[in-house]
Every structure is written in structure tokens, then in C-alpha cells.
Amino acid sequence: MQIQFGLETEIGISRAESRDLDVVAESIALVRSATAPGVRQRWDYRQEDPHQDARGFRVRELRQDTDEANYFAQDASRPLSFSEIKSDLVLRNGARFYNDHAHPEYCTPECATLEELARQDAAGDALLIDCARAVGAESGNPVLLYKNNTDFRGHSYGCHENYLLPRQLPWDRLADGMQAFLVTRQVFAGAGKYGWEEEDRFGGPGFQLAQRSDFFSELQSVDTMQRRPLVNTRDEPHADPAKYRRFHVIIGDANLSPFATYLKVGTAALVLQALVNGAPRERLPRLADPLAALPAISRDRDWKWRVRSAGGRETTAVEIQRAYLQVVRDFAPPADPAWARLLADWEQVLADLERDPGATADRLDWAAKHRLIEQFRAAEGIDAADPWLRSLDLAYHLLDPAAGLFYGLLESGAIRLPFPRERILGLPLAPPPDTRAALRGGCIDRFGPQVESAQWDAVILRDGRQRIEVDLRDVFTPARVAQGLGALAAARRPADLLALPFAKIL
């Protein structure tokens, strides 16, 4: 597997006593409470450009620009600078933790294995839990953090995935090839939701597979906050743009179950690898009406998930996923045992979904949530339209090992993990050893006070009068990473990093 990947997760925030809650202030306070090793307020925003479109043009404005301008105007009344409001923390593990307008957001470092991603995602959860405890204890009003994607009032926030791909894969082939995959994978990647929504309003009760499937109305676009697209066209590689593209997936739910995350990211990476390896267009499934299929699959209480293919044939979401699985077998058969196991786990979950969806409750969030809450509903005689179900839904996502319902399931032994628990949970913060994140994290660990700025694709350090840039735009092979780590281990001061071919004086 050549593709590297990472997650960026926006978190919902509230308090036990939440009257007149200012979610922006809460998010800022939470992020600023972090004591994990890292450098603060040194994120380089000059390198960000969400207006470039992968279809070959630059949009003048995003649909959310007006909203964002209004938010900035509101936030201007706060006695804090832009940098203080964002409160970026770049961590020892190469991750980013910051306030994204009104949500604490944790971005994992770049990972090359699914086990590493599970570790880094769990590290983010642990960081958030520590912050909530600290802020809650100080104020006497517990902080409630929800790793979910909705407030049940039509306000959604995301858990985005990023996949680094070679630029030579044409955008149209990538977008067309992934569309049906992204629409149908909710059968295993959905986090489950009690209720349905439209933009800015609650629609009504009922259970559905995915938190996000109510919020997509475009096939492709560069937007992420309004009229969201199935396939996001943001062209911001955070790497050498001549060689790489970043496939930015915004349609997914935030998963509590590490097994669901493992399937969600692992299957996407395998399908992308098949596309990179030349899987032909005619082998890739296509849907007749992908925008209609997304909520229809999510809301199908028969759990048959029927859809119509572009050729007019009736099929199911599981069959579409199975077609993708066969494409992977033919064009990206994994030699690595870990990826071969992922392929087998994908096949098994599809078989279970077809045979008995409830059998997946040990792996999939939506099935675990549904079983648990329906058990409780039956035991307590709760009406199917009772808003209490939405509160229980929220509690499933609560990042609190003592009170969160997912954590209760985990502790009871009801949840299967994709890797041994001791290899992914409760570990010290450390970067992936085999991606450029190790250099970012290493620079912070060794020379934190001298780090002037950091970004995904560069770290700038000060050494006396010199400004030294470690350029990470093309550090993706094990050899390049090892070269960087060797130089870092030998360096006594930042200027020693100039021995690297990808470091220079600015």
C-alpha cells in the first residue's frame, strides 16, 4: 500500500449546565487547556488555500465565505487575536489540535498503516478527554464532548478523511470511480442516528445508518459547509502539487468503534490503490441517482439498501461494495498480511450485513448503537418518537470513559477491536515512525522553542539569525523519512538539519 492517510475530526462541545453556552468560547478554552507536548500558535495559515478546485479552476468564493466572514466579525469582539482564537497546537506526534470556529478539531498525523491510524485516533480521543476533565474540574461544570456529526437541529460538523495520491491519476477517473463507493459504504461506516434532518432544522424521529447522509446535495464541489458534495474537489495537496493530490473526503461519519474506522479508511485506501493501479472505468459501479441513494440507503428500515445502478438494474449497497471488493482483488491484491486481513474483514462484514445486520453490532457503530438503545427502549417502554432517544444517541458519542455509552460497551466486552487493545489504546503520544509526521513531531520534540512555524508540508526553525525550512512536500518514502530522522537524531541545533537535501536557509 503506497497511500498515506489521516483523519480530521470536529467535536461537538457542551456543558452539563449549558444555559447561554458560548460554544466558541468553550472550544477555545478547551483547546487552550491542553498540556500535551507541542508548540502553540505557530500554525502557518499562509499556506492554506481551500479555493483551488481539482477540476482545474479556482473559485472566487466558497458558499461558506459569507458565513465565515460573519463568524469572524462576531469573534472580532472577543478580546483575543486570530491566533489566540485558533489556538493551534502542533503536537509531539505530528498531529494538529485547534479551534475550528466553534469545534475543537483533532487532526491525526499522516499514517501509513491502519494500526497506526487507530493509535493516533485514540490518542486524539485521550487528549480531548484530558482537556474536558481539566476544564470541567476548574469550573465545577462538567464539559461534555461528543465525537459525532450533528446537533439534531440541522447543524452538521465533519470527520474528514485525507488520502495522498499520485497526481497522475486523473481527477475525473478518481471522482467518478469513488462516487458509488462513498455513497454505499455507510452500511458499515455509518455511526447511526435517531432522527432525520434538513439544513437548520430537525425533520422527525426514526433511526438511520449515518449521521451525515441528510446533508449532501451536490455531486461535486469545493464547498464543505453548505450544499455539501458527495465528492469534494478541494485541491490542496499539502505536498508537491506536481506529483501529488490529496483526496479530501467529507462524507464520512465520526466513528467511535475503531473497527468501523479501520474498515472506513482501509477500504477507501484499497479502492484508491486499485484506481491508481489502473482499474478501468467499466469495472467500477455507478449509481443511477447517487444523491437520492445516499439518504435512501441511510433511512431504509428494511435494511435491504436497494439502489438502482446507472444501467437501470436494481441492486443493493452491499452488492455495490462487493463489486468494489472484487475490483480491489483484481487490481490491488494486497501482499501485506495486514491489508489482506482488512480485505477479509471487509468481505465478512458485507456477508454479515446481508445475512443478519445485527451480527455486526460488535464492530459497527450504527448496529451497536441501535441494538443498545432499542434494548433500553424496550426495557423502559420509551416511545419511538421520544426525544430521549436523541439524548441516548448523543450519549453513545460522549467522550467520557465513565459515562459514554460506547465506552460502556467497550468495557463490557461487546466491541471487537481490529488490533490488540494494548497496541492502540492508552499509549504515550508518539508520531508514526514511517511518515513525514515523524519529522514534524521530531522537530517539535527536539527544538520546540525554536520552531517558528509548522504546517503539514513544512517546519520552519530559527537558529540565531538563520531561518531554516525543512521542506516536507516530497517526504513520503521510507528512505526519505529515515534520512530525515537520521539527521534529526544527529542534530545538536536546528542549523545541523541543513545537511538534509530537503532543508534550506530562507
Next chain:
Amino acid sequence: MPDPIQKPRPVAPPAPGGGGGDGPREPQVDKPNTDDLLKRMRKVDPDQAKRYRQRTGQ
């Protein structure tokens, strides 16, 4: 050029407890698996979701 605007057809989920047809069935609901989990669930404030309000994110 961006694709033309396409609105998904709103499809409200059927009333909870529905189903039918010849496809897979909802799982049988068993008794709650542990007392601890039941206790956790009883402690959930039924009105928590009513008070929960966030800004739209990405």
C-alpha cells in the same frame, strides 16, 4: 464549471419499528447485556439533546 444543483429527494424514514419485505431483518432485541450499561443509560438526561446546539461546521 460546478455541477448543476441537485437536491436529494427527501425521504423520511418509516416509523420506527417498521420493516417488512424479504430482505434482512432487524436483529432480535435481547435483554440489556450488563447492569452497568443500564445504569449509564438511566443517568442520561432525557432532555440533553433538546439543549444541545452547535454551529454548523465542515
